[in-house]
Amino acid sequence: MLSLLSLFKTNRAVTSVGNVAIREYAARKGTRERKLKLKKKRKQETKVEVPVKKIYGREFNLVYVKQRPFDDSHYKEPIDDVFFHPRFRSQEYSFVDVVKFHREIHHETVYNQPKAPLMFRVDIDMKYPNRVTKCLDPWKSLIEMKAPFLLEGTTKPTVLAFCRENAEDILSAEQAGADKAGGSDLIKLVQAGEVRTSDFDYIVAHPLIVTDLAAIRGLMKKQFPTVRSRTIGTNLEEIITTLKNGIKVRVEHSSQEPDFGYFTACVGMLHMETGALEGNFQAYMQDTLKHRPTGKDPNDFLLQCHAYTEFSFEKLKINWRDYIPK
Amino acid sequence: MWKKVFQPFIENPAFFQPLRTTYVVKRRFPAGLVSPGRMPSLRKRHMIYETLSDNQYKPQNINILLRKYVEDIGRPGEVVSIKESKGRFLILTKMAEYASAENVARVNTSVDKDVANFSSRYAGSTVRTLSEFVLNISMNKENPWTLEPWHIRSAFRKAHVHVPENCFTMPSEPISGPDMALEGKEFFITVTINNTEKVPVRCRIHHWTTQPQDRLPPVRDHWKFPVDLISPKDEEIAKLLPRLTPPELVPDDGPACLRNKRKRIG
Numbered sequence: 174m175l176s177l178l179s180l181f182k183t184n185r186a187v188t189s190v191g192n193v194a195i196r197e198y199a200a201r202k203g204t205r206e207r208k209l210k211l212k213k214k215r216k217q218e219t220k221v222e223v224p225v226k227k228i229y230g231r232e233f234n235l236v237y238v239k240q241r242p243f244d245d246s247h248y249k250e251p252i253d254d255v256f257f258h259p260r261f262r263s264q265e266y267s268f269v270d271v272v273k274f275h276r277e278i279h280h281e282t283v284y285n286q287p288k289a290p291l292m293f294r295v296d297i298d299m300k301y302p303n304r305v306t307k308c309l310d311p312w313k314s315l316i317e318m319k320a321p322f323l324l325e326g327t328t329k330p331t332v333l334a335f336c337r338e339n340a341e342d343i344l345s346a347e348q349a350g351a352d353k354a355g356g357s358d359l360i361k362l363v364q365a366g367e368v369r370t371s372d373f374d375y376i377v378a379h380p381l382i383v384t385d386l387a388a389i390r391g392l393m394k395k396q397f398p399t400v401r402s403r404t405i406g407t408n409l410e411e412i413i414t415t416l417k418n419g420i421k422v423r424v425e426h427s428s429q430e431p432d433f434g435y436f437t438a439c440v441g442m443l444h445m446e447t448g449a450l451e452g453n454f455q456a457y458m459q460d461t462l463k464h465r466p467t468g469k470d471p472n473d474f475l476l477q478c479h480a481y482t483e484f485s486f487e488k489l490k491i492n493w494r495d496y497i498p499k
Numbered sequence: 500m501w502k503k504v505f506q507p508f509i510e511n512p513a514f515f516q517p518l519r520t521t522y523v524v525k526r527r528f529p530a531g532l533v534s535p536g537r538m539p540s541l542r543k544r545h546m547i548y549e550t551l552s553d554n555q556y557k558p559q560n561i562n563i564l565l566r567k568y569v570e571d572i573g574r575p576g577e578v579v580s581i582k583e584s585k586g587r588f589l590i591l592t593k594m595a596e597y598a599s600a601e602n603v604a605r606v607n608t609s610v611d612k613d614v615a616n617f618s619s620r621y622a623g624s625t626v627r628t629l630s631e632f633v634l635n636i637s638m639n640k641e642n643p644w645t646l647e648p649w650h651i652r653s654a655f656r657k658a659h660v661h662v663p664e665n666c667f668t669m670p671s672e673p674i675s676g677p678d679m680a681l682e683g684k685e686f687f688i689t690v691t692i693n694n695t696e697k698v699p700v701r702c703r704i705h706h707w708t709t710q711p712q713d714r715l716p717p718v719r720d721h722w723k724f725p726v727d728l729i730s731p732k733d734e735e736i737a738k739l740l741p742r743l744t745p746p747e748l749v750p751d752d753g754p755a756c757l758r759n760k761r762k763r764i765g
């Protein structure tokens with residue numbers, strides 16, 4: 174019976190009109206695919222919905238906790254020389270004192286961590302002045318350290334520099350700290366695969382050689398130097414030193430609380446000189462205050478700033494107002 | 500859960516006391532004039548009112564004149580502005596008077612000299628809390644050290660107490676370590692507040708290391724239990740301070756979260 178049917182089908186598929194044979198099954202190919210697609214669609218529609226896992230216990234009560242620091246300006250000021258801190262307005266110390274206090278606790282006779290990295294956190298008010306809803310977008314910035322340092326387990330970022338084809342330019346770029354520098358020869362090496370761009374953290378280029386760089390744009394992808402990321406410029410030496418001695422800062426920000434942002438960064442190690450640490454802190458402050466909207470008082474913009482280390486629970490408030498650029 | 504249940508009660512004081520509010524109202528349709536000695540004939544429409552203002556009662560501060568030292572509020576003979584309710588309570592208990600000009604003139608001349616007094620309004624409470632206070636001084640377990648004033652100052656700062664270096668005196672005999680005989684034992688320093696009040700403060704030395712495996716086992720609520728002294732000479736000072744009352748010993752049933760679960764089941 175089956176064989177009969179199949180015969181019947183084949184007979185029907187090929188019909189002859191005059192002497193020209195017309196095949197019908199070629200046309201049916203598309204319809205089968207369409208029907209298969211429809212079947213799949215129907216299957217997807219009739220999928221049994223998996224019941225959503227109900228949340229019990231602690232997770233049920235998870236609520237976004239606001240990160241804006243508690244404003245204790247309505248607290249009384251202390252009048253005695255001996256007092257308990259939590260009862261009064263929080264005290265601010267100068268940066269030099271903060272470093273001194275942290276050194277005491279990390280001294281060899283106490284915690285024995287004299288080379289602990291000193292961290293600090295800055296809380297920022299992102300509101301525009303005289304606006305209700307408009308808020309600043311969080312930013313990223315690369316800040317050059319006045320006294321560069323290296324934390325344990327980290328290395329300096331590697332830089333690949335494309336210069337003009339002068340021997341002087343290449344030399345100066347290497348002296349500034351570039352791991353590899355060159356002109357059109359270097360582009361050919363990259364094309365041949367002898368030099369990998371993915372081995373480098375940053376790629377820097379002179380504006381005159383950017384047109385030649387288009388040949389290896391596909392190899393570099395996102396690493397391609399741009400003006401916006403400050404990796405293209407005539408002053409290559411400055412760019413390389415800032416990248417080498419720079420520290421990335423990213424402002425943390427939540428959509429639940431758009432009017433608030435914060436960032437944490439490292440000033441240096443505790444065994445460094447206080448002047449060097451102070452210079453680094455000043456560089457951070459100058460960069461953050463650049464981002465404040467026009468017409469906003471720096472006291473309203475920067476809410477508070479406190480220093481801490483990973484070894485102790487102490488968080489000491491810094492009086493950052495000494496470091497406002499004039 | 501209880502917090503949620505009591506939330507409306509906490510937020511709205513109307514649940515606790517009758518509303519102390521003043522409403523100023525006005526008739527929408529004014530009643531007609533009547534001859535004296537007669538009541539106006541009021542109709543239904545005259546009972547419709549419009550609120551001009553509904554000023555809720557807000558507690559205000561009042562000035563009072565203190566007769567005695569009141570902790571955290573003021574010294575005798577001082578005029579302070581505090582909450583109405585607190586001020587009235589002080590006046591009723593004869594700790595204070597109304598700050599009228601006559602009262603001020605009378606009290607300033609005749610405040611008793613023998614009345615308990617402190618150098619400032621907060622000094623009394625700091626003396627009380629410092630006498631019950633136990634200062635933990637954590638020192639290194641491996642490196643040699645002798646106790647110096649800045650060790651104690653930083654230990655105070657860690658415990659959220661502001662004590663400058665010129666405000667306390669060190670023990671007469673120098674203490675040096677690391678010495679396991681000193682671990683958890685007590686000695687005293689004297690703190691002076693505003694160059695007047697002197698309080699002895701309990702201090703205990705704890706040995707600490709960076710490596711977790713070498714650290715000493717933790718002691719639960721160690722500051723609530725009395726311990727031995729380093730030198731027997733300090734026993735006289737220890738008698739001056741209020742005694743530490745240890746809590747009742749409860750068999751340890753593991754972490755608190757598990758204990759609650761067990762209760763719920765059985």
